[in-house]
Amino acid sequence: MNNSSLYIGPTALPALAALLARPGTTRVAVLADTNTVRLCYPKLQPHLPADHLLIEMSAGEEHKTLATCERVWAELTEHQFDRHSVLVCLGGGVVTDLGGFCAALYKRGLRCVVVPTTLLAQVDAGIGGKTGVDFQGYKNHLGVFQLPEAVCIEPEFLATLDPRELRAGYAEVVKHWLIADSDAFVQGRQQGMFVEDWALVVQASVAIKQAIVAQDPLERGPRKLLNFGHTVGHALESYLLGQAGRAVLHGEAVAAGMVCEAWLSVQKGLLTERELDQIETFLFSVFEKVQFVTLETDAIAELARQDKKNQGATINCTLLEGIGRGVYDQPVTVAELAESLRYYHRL
Template structure:
């Protein structure tokens, strides 16, 4: 993604409107969920062409499925949206992931714009060209790499979030610091989410992710660093997603994964005891522990067999070789992951 394709700031919606008014673009369609249609769409609407259309989907990770995609494709078809149409995805990680996937497949690909409204989507999900949906209970099992036409990050949208959603996004910020920016972790890690201005943190976090993605757009090497916390996190999130009433947010699962994978790093002699303690202290000062019983560690770990970074039967994990230095393609076993989950459970 070029720098001019990424807009960050509290005044960028007018610039989005100007770009959508350019000659040669087709119909503009906004995709929002039931939350962002109410809380965020009214802020965006004045900047859109008068002829635009809104498609609304149900909110929540449980709706990040092919069934929802079929509904989006059906409505695009009924609107007679052609290959020059632009899909504007207004929402958090579910909307940006699913919307990008729908756009990438509709008529073999139409332009899409990411307008992330959660901290998680602003620092992670909307940037990097990953799209996808969950399948058979596994996170992002289906998807394609497809860069958006434009990403518009307006920190003002964070005011629409409840504290739980804001904290969920902070897990991805912590991840970026832990894999590649020890100074930022040392400077900001003790502040938690009580920051006044998110804009500089968002800018730095997005820039860090872009630098990594530019080296490895298709995740065959260094981009795997961005999965720190996600091997265990995705397994935990997938396991609980299949149990109504126990679902957790993606960022909450990642936060637990950060602790578990930091412990695995220490167990393998890569991270010092002091480093592990710093990760634990930071994460647990912000996030409540994810609740599960110790006997569930093994069935949760079983979900890691489907992790997309795996090679055959080998589970490849990203670990820490010290704070601010991630290393990828580190083999771990299901037993390792179960042991990490039991360690987290005892904290």
């Protein structure tokens, strides 16, 4: 896989404009959702060709589907986009995942640039070339690895987020600390969400993810570390998305998943009770508890049977062998996952 160009800060959008102005670029489309069209598109627009096409999708995880992809592909086809055209994905994780997927499949590969606008997308979803859509209730069940041509991160977009969205993205920052940077976790426990300069947080978090992805672009080994909190988190998110009025944000589910998987790490003899207490105390100081009832734990855990890291009937989980040291391909059972959810519920 080729590397993406990465721009962070005030140079990001001018760099995008220069990229789009390169000779040979035929058309430019911007994919945005109903939120980013209103809040972020006006800031991006001056950096776009005057004749660009705006494609608007509905906001929310429930719209991260093949049906939405079909509408995007139909618009690109109607306006005669070719493989020398560029799709600019302006939004959070739903837009960057779905837009990258659409670009990868359209005519076997449309040029793609990601402009992530949420903290979650800037530190995680927009980095590393994972694309995908949800299918039959399973999170990111369909997807491909396809690095975008460039990732342009403008931290000023974070000012458009409400506190809940910003907090959800922070879960992925904490995940990076727990799997790879114990010193940052210590500092993070002191500052919490009281961050003066989000650009510095984004840069440091992106550096962790890039270093891991560079070792293993196709997630056959070390890149699995980035799934800490996600085996339980994806199952919980998928289950609640299917319950009317109970959907949670991805980062909220991952925060719950990190508590569960840290507890599993203790049960496997990898993590100390003291470290678990530090992780729990910090996460619950930032994130509200995700609500479900004990009777639902078995059904939630069952969804992990479809986790993408699994091998045959074995559910492979990423756990911690200490704060700042993740370990991947740790086999767990559905019963153990259900018990971890019951543990979380009792806290």
